[in-house]
Amino acid sequence: xxxxxxxxxxxxxxxxxxxxxxxxxxxxxxxxxxxxxxxxxxxxxxxxxxxxxxxxxxxxxxxxxxxxxxxxxxxxxxxxxxxxxxxxxxxxxxxxxxxxxxxxxxxxxxxxxxxxxxxxxxxxxxxxxxxxxxxxxxxxxxxxxxxxxxxxxxxxxxxxxxxxxxxxxxxxxxxxxxxxxxxxxxxxxxxxxxxxxxxxxxxxxxxxxxxxxxxxxx
Numbered sequence: 001x002x003x004x005x006x007x008x009x010x011x012x013x014x015x016x017x018x019x020x021x022x023x024x025x026x027x028x029x030x031x032x033x034x035x036x037x038x039x040x041x042x043x044x045x046x047x048x049x050x051x052x053x054x055x056x057x058x059x060x061x062x063x064x065x066x067x068x069x070x071x072x073x074x075x076x077x078x079x080x081x082x083x084x085x086x087x088x089x090x091x092x093x094x095x096x097x098x099x100x101x102x103x104x105x106x107x108x109x110x111x112x113x114x115x116x117x118x119x120x121x122x123x124x125x126x127x128x129x130x131x132x133x134x135x136x137x138x139x140x141x142x143x144x145x146x147x148x149x150x151x152x153x154x155x156x157x158x159x160x161x162x163x164x165x166x167x168x169x170x171x172x173x174x175x176x177x178x179x180x181x182x183x184x185x186x187x188x189x190x191x192x193x194x195x196x197x198x199x200x201x202x203x204x205x206x207x208x209x210x211x212x213x214x215x216x217x218x
Contacts, residue, residue, distance in 0.1 A: 077161075077165035077166060081162045085151070093197075096195050096196055098113065099196070100127050100130075103132075104153075127198045127201055131196065157193075157195065160204050166211075167208055170211045171207065175214060
């Protein structure tokens with residue numbers, strides 16, 4: 001049977017599409033959302049870059065003028081070490097004297113207590129010879145009386161310790177940052193490095209090449 005009039009009207013007149021104005025509004029809204037998303041991403045990237053740059057500046061730049069150059073760091077460490085050496089009035093182990101000072105005194109003045117390892121010749125004279133040279137200078141200048149004989153070796157050790165402090169600071173600053181470097185010295189290091197132990201002189205000799213390697217080579 002022939003289709004009815006209503007069905008013919010439905011075929012000839014499909015449902016109308018949305019007006020063009022509604023489609024353009026949807027596109028504008030989508031474009032605005034994309035622009036907002038791009039702006040947010042750019043702000044996040046800028047903020048991250050600024051934060052990273054600020055952290056790098058904090059890490060690379062010292063916080064105060066006292067730590068702005070090697071000379072000022074060494075001067076501050078030397079002043080502290082000299083005061084510390086002059087305030088030391090005790091000893092906590094006989095090796096503080098028997099490892100270096102008694103041996104140096106024996107070399108220069110011909111008498112002094114030598115422990116068995118010196119008599120057997122199994123220890124190196126490198127460390128005592130530093131103080132033997134100092135004692136020889138004091139003898140030539142006629143300053144070989146008790147105050148100088150006791151304090152001059154500690155003052156010489158203070159100079160060595162200040163050099164060790166400088167390179168410990170430089171090593172800590174190279175590995176970490178300026179804040180860590182300022183607190184890298186332990187209580188034992190502060191208290192005992194001015195004493196004339198051969199093992200503390202070894203610590204200073206170890207800090208020099210390690211500090212130079214990390215600060216110059218790397």
